[in-house]
Amino acid sequence: AQKVTQAQTEISVVEKEDVTLDCVYETRDTTYYLFWYKQPPSGELVFLIRRNSFDEQNEISGRYSWNFQKSTSSFNFTITASQVVDSAVYFCALSVILTGGGNKLTFGTGTQLKVEL
């Protein structure tokens, strides 16, 4: 079985601060994908990143960066110079790769990020 833990329920920062959202996962499978989604107050799930288990390179996209470490089963997400528009719930998710379909996403409980002026 797969499990995703986001220990931070809620984080509040002041605009322009950097913030890191933690994600720890559990799986016995060696081949899997990790994801981050953003859920703004409007409710939709916005895809941010997908990373497969064989690619441990960190990734940067504008103000967003991700740190994937298999040794600690973590896939942390950092927002640099946060903005009010970053306020949302952020979900980390895991999907193992199986044959024959399925491949469900297992989500963490989410981290509510509040960015204040």
Added chain:
Amino acid sequence: EPEVTQTPSHQVTQMGQEVILRCVPISNHLYFYWYRQILGQKVEFLVSFYNNEISEKSEIFDDQFSVERPDGSNFTLKIRSTKLEDSAMYFCASRGTVNYGYTFGSGTRLTVV
């Protein structure tokens, strides 16, 4: 960019009534999913569908739930006799085979009164 379309965006129903939530997945995707999110909680897997049959379902997906792909384009979730605890946001998703990307619809907020 292709998207997954869900209708309606919001539905209010009386307890005990049947509801059908509709989704149009991305046309060349082969894997389809329903997820549920009770207000303030995490997103939970309900069911996956591939090759015209259910490939996996969670314990939430009991006999009150069913899925169907009636015409090759729509993907529906039916709840036969709704309960108050079925009130949630329901997300449809589809996935292709090339880059393992899931695409979510914008959700249907179901309110059972």
